[in-house]
Amino acid sequence: MSDPKRADVCAVAIAEAFRGDGERLCNPIGNLPLVGGRLAAATFEPHLAITDGYYTLLDNVPPVGLPEEERVAQRVIGQWNPYREMFGLLWRGKRHVMMGATQVDRHGNQNIAAIGDWRAPRAQLLGFRGAPGNTINHTTSYWVPNHSPKVVVESVDVVCGIGYDRAAELGPVASRFHEVRRVVTNLCVFDFDATDPAGLRTLRLRSVHPWTTVEEVLAATGCDVVVPDDVGVSRGPDAAEAAELGRLDPQGLRFAEVPDE
Secondary structure: OOOOOOHHHHHHHHHHHHOOOOOOEEEEOHHHHHHHHHHHHOOOOOOOEOOOOOOOOEOOOOOOOOOOOHHHOOOEEEEEOHHHHHHHHHOOOOEEEEEEEEEOOOOOOEEEEOOOOOOOOEOOOOOOOOOOOOOOHOOEEEEEOOOOOOOOOOOOOOEEOOOHHHHHHOOHHHOOOOOOEEEEOEEEEEEOOOOOOOOOOOOOOEEEEEOOOOHHHHHHHHHEOOOOOEEOOOOOOOOOHHHOOOOOOOOHHHHHOOOOO
């Protein structure tokens, strides 16, 4: 059997981030996160709620990247979910969002706002968007398509999504639903199943993708991470998942983010 495509390994790793969520809203942002999140819903997490990005929750798991007419034709509406109802899901911990991260640090703080001193940044980015509310109110994971020491850093330049150190400082207001679960990159998967000397959850290397090594991941990482003795290798899709990936991403959008080299 040939080696799996790199984008497919990343899609499976993203899907695995949603394992165990049950009846939650699966809300991945970006093409590869959408493919991975919908892969989870179509296979091992059938109770995940899927939204079409408008005002409904779906009873099916349609492909991504379809033209508007085809997208509308393929969706099976399960429930009305207007904007005001969405906040009800958010504030009760009933969502798991996977966002991007221009920077993410060892405690899980995320930056998508600016690079450099926030008073005079070298680069202006998206802004805070929903990151602060997401990280306080429900589970959050991150997708990093270009792993480098400038992205996985010791400390982010601007805190948008809050990590475990700042959640601890905030106390009970942040502790109810705060969970930064995974950081999936084009090289590896990190989790936060380890603590630093201060007792705070910190980055732990969960698995490396088949085309890289622990040493290469550490060289591409700008902060200390916990490396267990049993670092795994990220798996590729099984036969059923491979078929679903072809159905969910018929245009191959995922390969634009993580091409085979």
